[in-house]
Amino acid sequence: MTPSAPQPPKEPLALPGGWRGIVKDWSSDHEAFQVSWGKAMMWIFLLSDTFIFSCFLTSYMTVRMSTTAPWPDTSKVFGLKIGSVDVPLLLIAIMTFILITSSGTMAMAVNFAYRRNRKRTALLMLATALLGVSFVSMQAVEWTKLILHEGIRPWGNPLGAAQFGACFFMITGFHGAHVTIGVIYLLTVARKVLRGDYEVRGNYQIVEIAGLYWHFVDLVWVFIFALFYLW
């Protein structure tokens, strides 16, 4: 990307103290890395979130490697019965494709936002949010099946290693919470796009920043899918 034009020197101003000072410093529109402060902050937040999910996945690795009981076969646990055929991991595969599709629609929403096509941007963001909702709904189905029919609990389960439930609920629960928050975030931004809030300032970068968060949620699922479901 091209670096932004140099800013005219700002007049020295007296900085307020206390809470006003805190708010002013955090919202002072400073730039680092040649990107807007909003984008830099989102990247830094996502970096910290990376460490949170990595801690979960690393602790999952630790308990799975150190348990002497057999680990439940995820391929069977998350399989679906279509007619009389057992298809392994089917629901999880569908959820994966839904999340990838939602990432695609989000990427296109960012594109249309910069072209100032408000209607298409909002529609694509709504489609993204809708796919996110269907993802969370499928996760709810999956949780219900595991809790009610398989008897899986955070402290134990009839299939094998007791740590399986704790890892599963913690990791997918935290990811599901991220998807839910993302849906709310996208709907909020989509509403503002449609209302023309960003037209006034002529700045649609907020859509790209919301997109960063959404793609990150998809990114985390790539790791969960590979390390928890497929391993």
Added chain:
Amino acid sequence: MSANTGQQHPISIYLKIWGLLFVLSTLSYLVDYFHVEGYLRWALILTLMFMKAGLIVAVFMHMMWERLALMYAILVPPLCLLVLVATMASESNYTFLTRGIFFR
């Protein structure tokens, strides 16, 4: 920050990456479907995982068009996690062996 500093790229590149992600996801699903086992399974899973993650970060999150400083600021710190994974792996091996002695 004016709008013209944002990331804008042709839609066709997003569609191509989208298709590629679909193919890679199908491949990683097929690894499970055909019951590939052992080191080949782990190697395939990890390779496909990193390819998908790379595509999402590079293209969908526009990292490949950002300045090098931002790339390093975001992509280098997670490498610390390799140390965490390595120490926890050796720790859990120790726990596993100890459990083998005392609980079996």
